[in-house]
Amino acid sequence: DAGVIQSPRHEVTEMGQEVTLRCKPISGHDYLFWYRQTMMRGLELLIYFNNNVPIDDSGMPEDRFSAKMPNASFSTLKIQPSEPRDSAVYFCASSFQMTGGTGELFFGEGSRLTVL
């Protein structure tokens, strides 16, 4: 398996523009997580899905952020409108059987977002 695949790897945009980050989890995994990493706040959990259903979005910073998982092999994280403080590396991770399982997360290589 190719692992968790994220795109784009780098995105530079201007304030106010819409940003869409994409993630393809490992086939067969039933959990998908979106994390954000900044120097100031470290790795923050934004939202996670189980079997394509959002379970906990309490980490989503505000209404400008939204995430979807239309099927088991694809998820998006959208920011509209984007602001400079959204600049960060966004990681997607997937896992199989978090509850009662090993709890091992497999991370993608991240999408580095810069909002000017």
Place this chain on the structure above:
Amino acid sequence: DAKTTQPPSMDCAEGRAANLPCNHSTISGNEYVYWYRQIHSQGPQYIIHGLKNNETNEMASLIITEDRKSSTLILPHATLRDTAVYYCIVRVASTDKLIFGTGTRLQVFP
């Protein structure tokens, strides 16, 4: 989930064992200890986890004290490629989330 405390940074000579401590004094009986690492600009990578017994795999060993209030991750023969931020996390097996703290920045030097 219980809080963990790790030193912000450590150094280790190449070829020597790196011993990374973690304090989790409020850990409860059903919480596992996990270790991940993040090499610069990459996504975090799972290393090992355990409940109460010591664990070993091809990457590292995990030593958990008898009272489970602290643990040590051991990289037996550190290499330059082990330079990374190491995260110690405790998690209840029945929960879905993994919350990362600030970790220990390990610098392996020649």
